[in-house]
Amino acid sequence: VFLLYWITAFLSGAGVLVVELAATKSLDPWFGQSTFVWTNVIGLILLGLAIGNVAGGLLADRTRSPRLLGTLLVAAALLVGGAAWLPPVVARLLLPADLPLEAAFPFLLKGSFVAAFVCFFPPVVLLGAVPPFLVRCAARDLNEVGARSGVLYGASTIGSIAGTFATTYLLIPGLGTRGTLYGAAGMLAAAAVPLFLVEGRRAAVAVAAMGALVGFGVSALPDVRAAVPGAAIGRLVTCRDSRYQHLEVRERDDLPVAARVLALDEGLDSYQSVAPAQGTLTGGLYYDVFTMLALARGSTGPMRVLVLGMGGGTHVRQLLDVVGPGRELAIVGVEIDPEVVAIGREQLGLPEDPRLTVVTDIDARPFVEHCRGPFDFVIVDCYARQSFLPSHLVSREFFAAVRRLLAPTGEVALNVYGYGGRDPVVETVVRAVHSAFEEGVVVAAVPGSANFVVYAAREARPELPAAWKSERWPAQLQALARSMSAPGAAWIAAPDPGAHVLSDDDGELELLQWQRLADHARTLRESVR
Amino acid sequence: MQSDPTHAAFEQTIRESVREGRLDEAIAQLTRSGSTPEDATMLAYLCKQRGDYERAVRVLESVPGSDGLDAATLRLRGNALWLAGRMKKALTDLDAAERAATNATEQQSLHADIAVLRDKVEQMGRVDRSLARLDGATVVIAGILLAAVVEAHRRLFSGPRSRSADV
Numbered sequence: 001v002f003l004l005y006w007i008t009a010f011l012s013g014a015g016v017l018v019v020e021l022a023a024t025k026s027l028d029p030w031f032g033q034s035t036f037v038w039t040n041v042i043g044l045i046l047l048g049l050a051i052g053n054v055a056g057g058l059l060a061d062r063t064r065s066p067r068l069l070g071t072l073l074v075a076a077a078l079l080v081g082g083a084a085w086l087p088p089v090v091a092r093l094l095l096p097a098d099l100p101l102e103a104a105f106p107f108l109l110k111g112s113f114v115a116a117f118v119c120f121f122p123p124v125v126l127l128g129a130v131p132p133f134l135v136r137c138a139a140r141d142l143n144e145v146g147a148r149s150g151v152l153y154g155a156s157t158i159g160s161i162a163g164t165f166a167t168t169y170l171l172i173p174g175l176g177t178r179g180t181l182y183g184a185a186g187m188l189a190a191a192a193v194p195l196f197l198v199e200g201r202r203a204a205v206a207v208a209a210m211g212a213l214v215g216f217g218v219s220a221l222p223d224v225r226a227a228v229p230g231a232a233i234g235r236l237v238t239c240r241d242s243r244y245q246h247l248e249v250r251e252r253d254d255l256p257v258a259a260r261v262l263a264l265d266e267g268l269d270s271y272q273s274v275a276p277a278q279g280t281l282t283g284g285l286y287y288d289v290f291t292m293l294a295l296a297r298g299s300t301g302p303m304r305v306l307v308l309g310m311g312g313g314t315h316v317r318q319l320l321d322v323v324g325p326g327r328e329l330a331i332v333g334v335e336i337d338p339e340v341v342a343i344g345r346e347q348l349g350l351p352e353d354p355r356l357t358v359v360t361d362i363d364a365r366p367f368v369e370h371c372r373g374p375f376d377f378v379i380v381d382c383y384a385r386q387s388f389l390p391s392h393l394v395s396r397e398f399f400a401a402v403r404r405l406l407a408p409t410g411e412v413a414l415n416v417y418g419y420g421g422r423d424p425v426v427e428t429v430v431r432a433v434h435s436a437f438e439e440g441v442v443v444a445a446v447p448g449s450a451n452f453v454v455y456a457a458r459e460a461r462p463e464l465p466a467a468w469k470s471e472r473w474p475a476q477l478q479a480l481a482r483s484m485s486a487p488g489a490a491w492i493a494a495p496d497p498g499a500h501v502l503s504d505d506d507g508e509l510e511l512l513q514w515q516r517l518a519d520h521a522r523t524l525r526e527s528v529r
Numbered sequence: 530m531q532s533d534p535t536h537a538a539f540e541q542t543i544r545e546s547v548r549e550g551r552l553d554e555a556i557a558q559l560t561r562s563g564s565t566p567e568d569a570t571m572l573a574y575l576c577k578q579r580g581d582y583e584r585a586v587r588v589l590e591s592v593p594g595s596d597g598l599d600a601a602t603l604r605l606r607g608n609a610l611w612l613a614g615r616m617k618k619a620l621t622d623l624d625a626a627e628r629a630a631t632n633a634t635e636q637q638s639l640h641a642d643i644a645v646l647r648d649k650v651e652q653m654g655r656v657d658r659s660l661a662r663l664d665g666a667t668v669v670i671a672g673i674l675l676a677a678v679v680e681a682h683r684r685l686f687s688g689p690r691s692r693s694a695d696v
Binding site: 047050051054055057058094095096098099100103106107110111113114117418419420421422423426442445464466486487488489490491492494520523524525527528529 | 547677
């Protein structure tokens with residue numbers, strides 16, 4: 001019988017960690033997977049366990065009943081099964097239908113807390129009640145309480161470890177997030193079966209066994225394995241979960257050109273890649289500026305381009321389409337998430353082209369450190385978790401490495417999102433670029449958007465947009481070049497010798513990005529009161 | 530009105546700085562030596578371009594006679610307020626700019642901007658109301674959690690209970 005309790009402790013411990021990891025993944029399409037979401041989920045799970053431990057201990061003092069323990073497990077299984085379909089319902093109640101990303105910060109922060117509480121707190125409280133109850137059931141004498149509770153808590157922890165690895169490496173990739181939760185529900189119901197058997201409760205055995213079969217059966221259904229669409233706007237084309245993030249392709253007609261876009265995680269109204277319905281130019285979005293910079297380098301001779309953060313291939317398609325016909329072109333596109341490339345090929349027109357080499361499953365930083373180059377033009381468009389610049393891809397060390405990759409006349413250009421040129425994130429990134437490109441850095445505001453294209457050259461200060469010779473460019477790009485040539489629309493970043501430059505060791509950028517999102521969201525809300 | 534050659538040279542210097550991309554330098558020069566309402570408008574415009582929206586608004590508000598600004602300056606201030614995220618105030622300025630606009634093209638363009646901004650203001654109103662509900666839910670949940678923790682500890686430490694050696 002003690003082995004039975006050991007197995008129960010193991011399975012309930014595994015159940016807690018399966019729920020915890022699947023919880024974050026379940027909330028990802030609406031609330032993202034930022035540190036705040038993880039903190040809310042982990043905090044609530046631990047609190048649920050603590051409260052469950054206390055409640056279970058109090059309950060165990062009153063009765064020593066394997067049947068009650070089995071009932072706890074069946075109830076937890078039901079709640080875990082419920083948690084598999086609850087997050088979309090709760091998220092839709094919490095997030096306004098037309099919530100823009102710029103106002104979303106408090107919704108992501110508090111909404112993930114409320115959603116985690118509603119969906120995942122109750123089953124964890126029940127699972128938290130299991131270990132003290134098991135100790136009470138398993139210990140026959142006060143003298144063996146220490147040893148038996150130690151073994152059972154050890155079993156629970158080993159179960160948690162097994163649950164952690166199984167969830168990440170087997171369950172979520174194989175069954176999807178909902179399937180994983182249904183599977184966990186089946187496992188918990190199955191754990192209750194022998195507990196009921198010990199007491200000869202046939203009806204309860206039947207119910208628990210049926211619950212286990214339903215849980216395991218539902219977890220294997222193809223529909224359950226599929227990703228659930230999140231809060232991105234536009235008509236859904238397809239969605240899926242990758243190892244790194246939640247991906248959605250949506251059709252949007254509210255952009256300068258009708259297009260399919262790739263939205264990630266808590267993207268809401270923002271997007272990572274754009275595939276226009278007609279042609280490859282995006283009607284003045286920042287992607288077009290990179291193509292203009294490539295065109296501004298002249299129209300003859302070979303060009304070697306490195307695109308860091310290729311996404312679904314917006315830059316690449318434009319370069320092949322607009323720059324490619326006039327000159328010899330070789331592009332290397334680096335994208336960490338192979339699913340993004342797959343979805344780019346399937347839905348966003350990313351071509352198989354002999355001029356394009358795609359590299360996946362590697363972060364842009366180690367690629368830059370180990371790649372030999374040289375490149376004539378390097379595009380850096382590396383955003384993680386939809387709207388966050390990873391520090392290690394905008395540090396002085398990173399830009400020094402990029403500089404080493406450039407040909408003598410090479411240029412680097414990067415996309416930075418910000419609420420104005422004085423946005424602390426924009427200024428921090430510009431300082432980091434400047435530290436590696438002292439000849440001069442140009443900051444160009446992209447008209448009608450919150451994007452800035454920051455660019456620099458290895459040997460000389462690059463030209464301002466007003467100096468671009470755009471007469472032979474496509475009409476869309478000529479119009480954009482005129483807008484960007486307005487007085488003050490682009491400027492040379494002034495050196496700031498005393499200012500702190502972002503390095504690999506700094507955690508400053510993450511905080512700055514959160515702070516400005518919080519500040520901007522507050523300003524917007526207060527402005528309409 | 531007679532033009533001031535010194536001031537014309539100053540304006541030329543500013544224009545050159547801007548054309549050459551030395552925006553911060555132009556802003557510093559105008560801040561230091563700008564003397565006319567036109568200089569203030571130019572300074573506000575450059576601050577807006579540079580992304581210093583609040584400063585652009587402050588500059589325009591400090592211009593003598595800023596109560597009776599022309600359509601272009603009202604639009605500049607309205608746009609700076611909009612970019613700074615202060616949407617209701619921006620709407621007031623853009624409405625005033627539309628009323629003060631003297632040509633139809635300008636009026637149409639302002640009308641379109643105002644329609645977009647009005648939608649945005651309404652959207653933010655909805656967002657604000659939703660957030661108030663979410664705040665309420667968060668407080669209730671935090672209260673439940675706190676009460677649960679307090680109750681658990683009260684029960685655990687509410688006094689010695691008799692226990693037998695047999696568990």
